[in-house]
Amino acid sequence: MSVPERKQGEDGYLAWLPYRRQETKEGLERCKAYRQIVVAAAAEDGGAVIQSAAAELARGLESLSGLSAAVVNEGEVPESGAYIQLALFSSPAAGMDRLFPAAVRTEIGPEGFTMQTEADTGRIVIAAAAPAGLLYGAFHLLRLFAAGQSVDGLNIQENPVNPLRMINHWDNMDGSIERGYAGKSIFFENNRFKADKQRIRDYARLLASVGINAVSINNVNVHKQETLLITEEFLPDVAEVAAIFREYAVKLFLSVNYAAPVEMGELPTADPLDPAVQAWWQRRTQDVYAAIPDFGGYVVKADSENRPGPFTYGRDHADGANMLAEGLEPYGGIVIWRCFVYNCKQDWRDRKTDRARAAYDHFKPLDGRFKDNVILQVKNGPIDFQVREPISPLLGAMPSTHQVLELQITQEYTGQQRHLCYLVPQWREILDFDTHLKGNGSTVKRIASGELHGSRLAGIAAVSNIGDDANWTGHRLAQANLYGYGRLTWNPELTSSAIAEEWIRLTFGNGSEKLIRTVQQMLLDSWGIYESYTAPLGVGFMVNPDHHYGPNVEGYEYSMWGTYHFADWQGIGVDRTKATGTGYTGQYAGPNFERYESLETCPDELLLFFHHVPYTHKLHSGKTVIQHIYDTHFDGAEQAERLAAQWEALAGSMDEGLHRQVAERLAEQAEHAKEWRDRINTYFYRRCGIADEQGRTIY
Numbered sequence: 001m002s003v004p005e006r007k008q009g010e011d012g013y014l015a016w017l018p019y020r021r022q023e024t025k026e027g028l029e030r031c032k033a034y035r036q037i038v039v040a041a042a043a044e045d046g047g048a049v050i051q052s053a054a055a056e057l058a059r060g061l062e063s064l065s066g067l068s069a070a071v072v073n074e075g076e077v078p079e080s081g082a083y084i085q086l087a088l089f090s091s092p093a094a095g096m097d098r099l100f101p102a103a104v105r106t107e108i109g110p111e112g113f114t115m116q117t118e119a120d121t122g123r124i125v126i127a128a129a130a131p132a133g134l135l136y137g138a139f140h141l142l143r144l145f146a147a148g149q150s151v152d153g154l155n156i157q158e159n160p161v162n163p164l165r166m167i168n169h170w171d172n173m174d175g176s177i178e179r180g181y182a183g184k185s186i187f188f189e190n191n192r193f194k195a196d197k198q199r200i201r202d203y204a205r206l207l208a209s210v211g212i213n214a215v216s217i218n219n220v221n222v223h224k225q226e227t228l229l230i231t232e233e234f235l236p237d238v239a240e241v242a243a244i245f246r247e248y249a250v251k252l253f254l255s256v257n258y259a260a261p262v263e264m265g266e267l268p269t270a271d272p273l274d275p276a277v278q279a280w281w282q283r284r285t286q287d288v289y290a291a292i293p294d295f296g297g298y299v300v301k302a303d304s305e306n307r308p309g310p311f312t313y314g315r316d317h318a319d320g321a322n323m324l325a326e327g328l329e330p331y332g333g334i335v336i337w338r339c340f341v342y343n344c345k346q347d348w349r350d351r352k353t354d355r356a357r358a359a360y361d362h363f364k365p366l367d368g369r370f371k372d373n374v375i376l377q378v379k380n381g382p383i384d385f386q387v388r389e390p391i392s393p394l395l396g397a398m399p400s401t402h403q404v405l406e407l408q409i410t411q412e413y414t415g416q417q418r419h420l421c422y423l424v425p426q427w428r429e430i431l432d433f434d435t436h437l438k439g440n441g442s443t444v445k446r447i448a449s450g451e452l453h454g455s456r457l458a459g460i461a462a463v464s465n466i467g468d469d470a471n472w473t474g475h476r477l478a479q480a481n482l483y484g485y486g487r488l489t490w491n492p493e494l495t496s497s498a499i500a501e502e503w504i505r506l507t508f509g510n511g512s513e514k515l516i517r518t519v520q521q522m523l524l525d526s527w528g529i530y531e532s533y534t535a536p537l538g539v540g541f542m543v544n545p546d547h548h549y550g551p552n553v554e555g556y557e558y559s560m561w562g563t564y565h566f567a568d569w570q571g572i573g574v575d576r577t578k579a580t581g582t583g584y585t586g587q588y589a590g591p592n593f594e595r596y597e598s599l600e601t602c603p604d605e606l607l608l609f610f611h612h613v614p615y616t617h618k619l620h621s622g623k624t625v626i627q628h629i630y631d632t633h634f635d636g637a638e639q640a641e642r643l644a645a646q647w648e649a650l651a652g653s654m655d656e657g658l659h660r661q662v663a664e665r666l667a668e669q670a671e672h673a674k675e676w677r678d679r680i681n682t683y684f685y686r687r688c689g690i691a692d693e694q695g696r697t698i699y
Contacts, residue, residue, distance in 0.1 A: 010655035012471025015206055015479050016506040019063035019146055023511045027148045031065035033082045033122065040074045040087035040096075046131030048247045053086055053131075053138040056205070060142040082122035084141070086134045089127055100127050104157065111213065111249075112159035113137030117151055124151060132213070132249035136160075139209045147502065148510045158491075161449050164375070164404055164459025165489040166214040166253075166336075167207060168299065173218070173225040179410050181417040182474035183467035187217050191225045193237040201244050203466065208248035210486025214461075215250055217241065220301040220338060222257035227264060229254055230284050235291040242292045251296040253336070258300060258320060259308035260284075271313040272323035285327035297333035298324055299377075304341040317341070317362065318369040325371040334457060336404065337370075338377045339363050339394060340384075354574075354582035356382035360394045364587075368400035375402040375457050380430045380444075382584070385463075386413050386540045387421075387531045390596070390606055391433045393587035396447040399437075402457040405430075405448040409481050410465040413541075414530055416549050417465060417474040419669040420643060421530045422523035424484035424496040431492045436589040445492040460489045475665045476658065479507065480523055496524060508654060515653045518646055529643065533636025533673045533680075536629050537619075538609035539565045539573065542680065550672070551679040565608060569687055571615055572625065573608035585610060604628075615688045629684055630692045633677040640666075640673035 022028040037057045039050060051071075058069040074093055077083055087093040089105050099116050108114055113133040115126045126137035140158065144151055170178040171185040173192070186199045194200075207215065218226045228234055242252040261267035261280045271277055288295050302309030302320055310320035321337040328335060342358035359382060370376070376398065381389035385408040395405065407427055414421040431445040442452055450458030462485050466472045473479050483503045487494055500523045504516050534551070535542045541564045544550050545557035556564030565572055575581030577597050585597045595601045596610050604619045615626040623631065644666040651659055678699065685691075685698045692698055 010658050012473075012476050012479070012658070012661075013202075015472060016483050016503055017060075017205065017209060018507070019060045019142070020509045021066055022064055022145075022148065023509060024148060027145075027510070028065060030151065031061055031145055032067055034061055034084055034124070035065075035067055035069045036077055036083040037061075037069065037071045038074055038077055038083055038085045039071060040085055040091045040093035049131035049135050049249050050086060050088075052208070052247050053126075053135040056135075057084055057086075057138050057142065060145065064142075064145055082124075085123060085125045086138070087125060087127050088131070088134070089129050095125070096127065099125055105129070107157055107159075108133065109159045111136065111211075112157070113140070114158075115141065115154050115156040117154040119153070122152075124154060135208055135249050136211055139211075143502065143506065147505045160211055160213075160490045161445070161492055162459040162489050163450060163457065164214055164461070165212050165486070166216070166404070166459065166461035167212055167409075167464045168216050168220065168255075168406075168461050169464045170219040170221070170410075171217060172223060173229075177467055178219050178221060179408075179412045179463065180467050181410060182465065182472060182478075183469035186466070186468050187241065193234070193241070197240065197244060199468065200241060201247075203472075204245050204248040204250055206472075206482070207245075207250055207486070210483055211490035212486050213250055214253060214296055215245060216253040216255055216296075216299045216336075218255050220255045220299060221305075221307065222255050222260075222301075224263055226255070227257045227260050230256060230260070230288055231264075232287065235287065238288075239291040242295065246294065251294060252292065253296040253299055254288075255299040255301070256324075257308070258302040258310070259312075262308075269313070270308065272310050272315050272319045273313075278323055278326065281324055282327040285331070285333070289331045289333070293331075295331070295333060297328050297335055297373075299336045299338070300324065301338045301340065304338075316366060318366045321374045322369075322371045325373045329371070329373050332373075334373045334375055335371075336375050336377050336461070338406070340379055340406075352582055354576060354584055356576060356584050357582060357587065358382075359392060360397065360587045363394060364397055366401070367398035370401050372402075372456070375404050377404045377406045377461055379406045380427075383540055384413070386538075387527075387535055388538045388605055389540060389609060390538070391430060391435070391444060393435075393589075393592075395444055396435045396437045396442065396452060397587075399453040402450075402455045403447065404458060405444065405460045407460065407462040407485065409462045409485050411478065411481075412463075412548055413543060414527075415669070417478045418549075418665060419530055419640075419672065420475065420477050420522065420526045420666065422477075422484070422496070422500065422526045423481050424488060424499055425524065425527050427485070427488055428492075428496055431488070434592075436591045442589075448492075471661070476662050477519070477523070477665075479503070500524060512653050515650055518650060522643055522646055525639070526643070529636055529639045531636075532632040533640065533676045536608070536632055536680075537573075537604060537625065538606035540609065541565070551676045553680060553683040566612060567684070567687055569689070571613050571617070572684075573612040574610070575612040576610050581612075615684070615690055624690075626684060626688055626690050627693055630681055630694075630696070630698070633681050634696060637670075637673040637677040640670045644670045 037054045039054050054071040062069045110130050111132045113128040117124050128134045173188040175184040175189040259270040262270050301307050303311040321335050325335045339359045341362050342355045378394050382392045433444045435442045446452040480503045484499045487499050500520045504519050541556045544552040545555050576584035578586040617625050681698045
């Protein structure tokens, strides 16, 4: 096993897997002690995954210690001495029954693992019911080594909380990425697959290292070229990519165009109740599974933002999803049907027209009508990945239907990886939100895991933030979002702070506590800072249409008149109450309905999402709405400058090129925050004519 050619992580390509040489004598000696990885068993249907686990351990320990490491089979090492053993529970490896009795084994699920250190020999045994568990256990052990933690007396049992832990790519075959902020696609260029697949293999490693088990590789807005991915022309390439991901226990999915039979000129209709359409999809699906026997299934966006769907034929979403599910069912495949459905051609001048209502209105009445291999994918909020919006009331509201929570790692509305915005705190708030659908404690994380309603299929999916930039994410610190997403989907109880520290230690090393604490605090502060100088009080959007970067107070792209937030000279906000507004609040269960319906109890941070109020309305903080807008935008710009200063103080504690790249992004953010401050404050000052109480200059 050779040490990676790249310098240990300085260009960002190795992300959180540079396996930096241990900087303390104790840590170095600990890694040097383990130079052999013993593979006790190789399952017929998972041998490649086990070999990936063994190779990763050897690669990691070699890099951490500077000494060579070897992978050997059971019986090729002395009976005594420190080494790492990988073994399935079904293996006859020595000591398995003693270390892992039946009571332990029954606690470990199909992707879980258990790990113990033998006190007398120092041997570390990673055991699992299936190969994927051994891979996840190997990465977990390497995290401990790389973070400088002790491996003495290990007694660990871990299972992932969420069955499906998925990444959605919005990559197009021309090489572009919709909402991609880190270069071009790693899969496609010039309407073909890239010939060199090494970067895909390296990406599969990154995903597996944080427990991701599924990936869709093409855009949900499926263009004509991507429609051909399920044809014999491209299936050999898809199968090659699937084989790479398979080695790291990641299952491949494809986004499909609902109207593919029409797009490909093979049928005049895509009516889901037409037998010819049903047969067409069954034939195509059979071809896909002939090429990829463990294919995961289809991801579908239909009847939204001009995408075709069953509405064209007077059918509903259950009709459409079930038709695809029929073809996938014999192979164990699933349909992931996105609930991002609304009519973008509505007349937004009508204040009773409310995009926020759409998903619930469309899907709630269909509960119980979807086949058992259909999962509805529901965005975390009712609008579109805003910096702040309430939790979608559709989450958990369909107890007889499988659901998966959708998040966005790519920072479409949160700075596009040109601004620092660590999203794990936002995701923690989403997961911890209590829907009250089955009484207190009906949290989103219990819905996502399938626990609340006993769902067989459940989990979390998120839109990827990677591209072919050298450091994967454009902004080096944006890697923390990809890492954090994986760790949080594995265990939603991990704190934002703990995940941040873990990522920093793996990425930058353990040598400087100042660096660790500074970067950790920068990450934890960043979401609040970004929110403070952009869209206030849950109002949403205020970005330039189409590309969604930079301030534009009236920039809602589907607005035919005025603004999305209905700001005028008297007040601002959208009345979504049941009493006088759109009725959206009525979609929430009792306590949440009451909380949002009332001005007295509505949280300040979501006030303008739920209520239209005068600029002089007093928040719970005691400030008026307009003064809050002024203050937060001035404060946010100052805090953005502080982020840049904090990073500058770390010069000399890391590679110069790494420091410079992040410094440039933070400098741009500080300047852009000023633009946000001035554009937002000026707009509202001119709207209402109310001066800043602190006398600051607003033009």
